[in-house]
Amino acid sequence: MDLEVKADGRLHVPELTLTTDQVDELINHLATARNLMRPEVPAELYCNDELLAGVVYQDEPSVECWLTKDDSVALALRHQGVGWCVFRMPPRHASSIAALLAHTAAQAPDHEGLTGQLGDGDRPQH
Incomplete structure (x- = not known):
């Protein structure tokens, strides 16, 4: 599949150009569809000590x-x-x-202990 991000930030799929809001909606629809598909997403992250293909990282x-x-x-x-x-x-x-x-x-070499809380602590209850 040829995907291209245009200079204006829109995603172009041949014969289809999407805004960021439309890409977000597409991601949500794809995730919902993937949840219904078989085989399901593997329950384990590793197989034979190898990280599964398709894992998305974020530092x-x-x-x-x-x-x-x-x-x-x-x-x-x-x-x-x-x-x-x-x-x-x-x-x-x-x-x-x-x-x-x-x-x-x-276990990390640069571990200095907890220095604060994650999040702002003032989130509304959902």
Whole structure:
């Protein structure tokens, strides 16, 4: 597929030119469609110690989190190409993620401990 980003920021697919809003809508529709397709997205990130093909990386993503009205924890990660992905989970799952992140970060050579909170802490409840 030949894709080209025009000088004005629009995405051009042969016979189709999209605005950023239309690309965002397309990404959402594609994600919804992919969710219905089989085989499903693999549950594991690695296969035979190899990272799965098609994994999208983002260095230092923006991160926000807040409590929802039903006391779930919402974790939002921003990818520069995909946009914001928000994951809702029970507090016990969020605690497990926090422990895993803290354990993994503690192994890094430049680890200096937690210096602040992620997100602004003042998010409205959703």
